[in-house]
Amino acid sequence: MSVIEAINIHKVYNPDSDVPVHALRGIDLKIDEGEFTAIVGPSGSGKTTLLNIIGGLDRPSEGKIIIDNQDISTFKDNELIDFRQKNIGFVFQSYNLIPVLTARENIEFVMLLQKRTEQEREARVMELVTAVGLEDKIHKRPNQLSGGQQQRVAVARALASKPKFILADEPTANLDSASTTQLLDIMHQLNREEKITFIFSTHDQRVIDRAERVITIDDGKVVNDEIQN
Amino acid sequence: MIWKLAWRNIFRNKRRTYITAASIALAVLTAASMRAIQKGAWDNMVDNVVKYYTGYAQIHANGYWEDKTIDLSFAYDEQVSSLATSIASIDQVVPRIESFALAAYGNKSNGTLVVGVDPIEEDNFTNLSDKVTQGAYLDPKDDGALVAEGLAEILNVGLGDTLTLLSQGYHGATAAGNYPIKGLVKFASPQLNRQMIYLSLDGASDFYDSQGLITSAAINLNSPDQLELTTSLLKAQLDPKTYEIKDYREMMPELMQAKELDIVSGYITLAILYLIIAFGIFGTILMMVKERTYEFGILLSIGMNRAKLGMTVWLETIFIGLLGACIGILISMPIVAWFSINPIRMTGEAATAYEKFGVEPIFPAAFDISIFLSQAFLVLIMTSILALYPIMTLQKLDPVQAMRA
Numbered sequence: 001m002s003v004i005e006a007i008n009i010h011k012v013y014n015p016d017s018d019v020p021v022h023a024l025r026g027i028d029l030k031i032d033e034g035e036f037t038a039i040v041g042p043s044g045s046g047k048t049t050l051l052n053i054i055g056g057l058d059r060p061s062e063g064k065i066i067i068d069n070q071d072i073s074t075f076k077d078n079e080l081i082d083f084r085q086k087n088i089g090f091v092f093q094s095y096n097l098i099p100v101l102t103a104r105e106n107i108e109f110v111m112l113l114q115k116r117t118e119q120e121r122e123a124r125v126m127e128l129v130t131a132v133g134l135e136d137k138i139h140k141r142p143n144q145l146s147g148g149q150q151q152r153v154a155v156a157r158a159l160a161s162k163p164k165f166i167l168a169d170e171p172t173a174n175l176d177s178a179s180t181t182q183l184l185d186i187m188h189q190l191n192r193e194e195k196i197t198f199i200f201s202t203h204d205q206r207v208i209d210r211a212e213r214v215i216t217i218d219d220g221k222v223v224n225d226e227i228q229n
Numbered sequence: 230m231i232w233k234l235a236w237r238n239i240f241r242n243k244r245r246t247y248i249t250a251a252s253i254a255l256a257v258l259t260a261a262s263m264r265a266i267q268k269g270a271w272d273n274m275v276d277n278v279v280k281y282y283t284g285y286a287q288i289h290a291n292g293y294w295e296d297k298t299i300d301l302s303f304a305y306d307e308q309v310s311s312l313a314t315s316i317a318s319i320d321q322v323v324p325r326i327e328s329f330a331l332a333a334y335g336n337k338s339n340g341t342l343v344v345g346v347d348p349i350e351e352d353n354f355t356n357l358s359d360k361v362t363q364g365a366y367l368d369p370k371d372d373g374a375l376v377a378e379g380l381a382e383i384l385n386v387g388l389g390d391t392l393t394l395l396s397q398g399y400h401g402a403t404a405a406g407n408y409p410i411k412g413l414v415k416f417a418s419p420q421l422n423r424q425m426i427y428l429s430l431d432g433a434s435d436f437y438d439s440q441g442l443i444t445s446a447a448i449n450l451n452s453p454d455q456l457e458l459t460t461s462l463l464k465a466q467l468d469p470k471t472y473e474i475k476d477y478r479e480m481m482p483e484l485m486q487a488k489e490l491d492i493v494s495g496y497i498t499l500a501i502l503y504l505i506i507a508f509g510i511f512g513t514i515l516m517m518v519k520e521r522t523y524e525f526g527i528l529l530s531i532g533m534n535r536a537k538l539g540m541t542v543w544l545e546t547i548f549i550g551l552l553g554a555c556i557g558i559l560i561s562m563p564i565v566a567w568f569s570i571n572p573i574r575m576t577g578e579a580a581t582a583y584e585k586f587g588v589e590p591i592f593p594a595a596f597d598i599s600i601f602l603s604q605a606f607l608v609l610i611m612t613s614i615l616a617l618y619p620i621m622t623l624q625k626l627d628p629v630q631a632m633r634a
């Protein structure tokens with residue numbers, strides 16, 4: 001059963017201006033539960049745009065995004081925010097932790113928004129920090145953590161509310177190769193053990209090599225889609 | 230969690246928080262001290278002016294103030310004379326009978342205001358005996374007169390001479406009498422100095438044939454702040470068909486106009502001050518919003534709704550405003566208290582001018598808690614309105630654009 005279905009997605013930025021940007025030109029995709037999929041393509045090909053639209057951060061100019069049989073492109077702004085909070089975990093290129101909160105509080109944040117109980121939060125945080133290997137860093141603020149550590153906190157945060165899937169836009173772009181490997185190991189392990197669906201964009205060949213499915217887009221269109229290994 | 234976020238963000242950029250809070254505190258301090266000194270100076274002025282003659286309020290027979298005729302006079306009976314004991318806020322009740330009369334000596338004559346007073350009460354209230362420059366002050370049953378120096382000069386009379394007074398007495402009676410000049414008094418106000426003649430109550434009663442009635446009872450208060458309370462008590466105790474109560478604001482509208490003008494110009498100064506401070510605070514808020522746009526984008530994308538996020542930012546700003554307002558109150562209280570005990574004293578020509586009119590040339594600050602609270606409250610209101618700006622920005626913020634920045 002596919003978790004996400006993109007049907008004929010088009011995205012035009014600044015449609016009314018002199019120079020409209022046609023970022024996506026008819027994308028059709030199905031992503032199944034438990035996939036570990038990379039979206040690759042040259043700079044400007046539309047990877048970020050596609051991930052944003054799949055995650056409900058942005059709206060397509062044309063086409064539909066069906067998640068769990070719901071067409072999220074018809075949602076109102078507040079419904080979308082709510083939907084994101086419950087169903088989607090985001091990991092961004094530049095960590096994106098809340099600077100005034102500790103690692104633990106960053107991870108807890110979405111659960112607090114969801115009004116989970118203290119015990120629930122405690123249990124989940126411990127589970128996640130163990131999974132990402134940061135048991136000893138939970139009381140540190142983001143600026144006291146390395147880039148790799150911050151990105152692991154970001155993954156833990158994305159997972160905290162047990163979302164259906166995680167969207168990661170170039171999660172390793174700012175990491176050195178050791179941290180990249182470590183992060184990918186963690187993501188892969190969570191994918192296998194907790195059956196979490198990961199969709200991530202990347203330029204990095206080492207990351208592409210670890211993906212199970214590689215979707216290549218160019219100039220806003222899917223040009224290649226293959227299963228690896 | 231909203232609180233935690235807001236609280237931590239306040240201490241994230243400590244310097245900015247301190248600078249903003251300090252400028253708010255400064256605004257409260259400046260505004261509160263300005264208002265306190267202005268209020269204090271006016272209280273002092275009014276106190277001086279009312280104690281010069283009028284009193285904080287007067288009791289008349291109903292309709293007297295309109296007509297000012299001696300026919301509308303009333304008995305200085307137990308009910309009126311004992312008001313100082315029956316109403317706690319009243320310090321003194323000072324009975325007077327006033328009317329205009331022609332004073333003549335030799336071939337000179339002049340219009341005068343002849344006032345019959347209780348020499349003791351009058352002296353307690355207006356310190357009339359201190360104004361005596363020649364001769365002696367009146368005794369309670371005196372049949373002599375105190376004459377203002379300027380008037381004596383016009384009539385060319387001196388101590389011991391006998392003045393003839395002519396007027397219309399109570400209910401059309403002819404009032405006429407001869408009064409030896411017992412003393413001369415000097416008034417700073419040229420107007421009073423040209424027309425005042427004081428008799429004892431008994432002397433005046435004989436003159437006006439008024440059988441002990443009086444035209445006004447001036448009221449002195451223990452504290453100027455009790456004026457409203459006192460007049461309402463008086464209105465409740467004294468039958469409005471028989472009596473009217475006029476406070477000094479009704480009796481001296483020019484003084485009130487001058488006061489209002491001064492207060493309005495004070496408000497304008499304050500408004501300018503607040504405008505400057507508002508721009509400062511707004512600048513801080515703008516900077517904060519710009520600096521944090523990216524972070525707002527994250528929070529929106531991980532599912533914090535706009536209302537909650539807006540609330541956090543609003544709380545932050547309010548915290549800072551509150552901090553500033555509290556500091557402002559805390560530093561202005563001792564400063565204002567100091568100036569209320571040690572008034573600013575004027576010097577030079579201005580001081581001489583004040584003294585000439587019998588007003589002490591000082592600017593004591595009024596230590597009035599409501600001034601601090603209202604200024605602090607005003608600043609808080611201003612801050613909370615300014616804090617709506619980030620909330621408005623957040624309503625329109627697109628997380629994708631915010632994170633692209």
Ligand SMILES: Nc1ncnc2c1ncn2[C@@H]1O[C@H](COP(=O)(O)OP(=O)(O)OP(=O)(O)O)[C@@H](O)[C@H]1O
Nearest residue numbers: 013014021023041042043044045046047048049050
């Ligand atoms: N908000 C926007 N407004 C206007 N144009 C945009 C906007 N976002 C993206 N674009 C344009 O749309 C196209 C696709 O951009 P997108 O960011 O999706 O590419 P990408 O594949 O993620 O690139 P990169 O690998 O550099 O991150 C580009 O030409 C980009 O300039």
Ligand SMILES: [Mg+2]
Nearest residue numbers: 047048049169
């Ligand atoms: Mg991109």
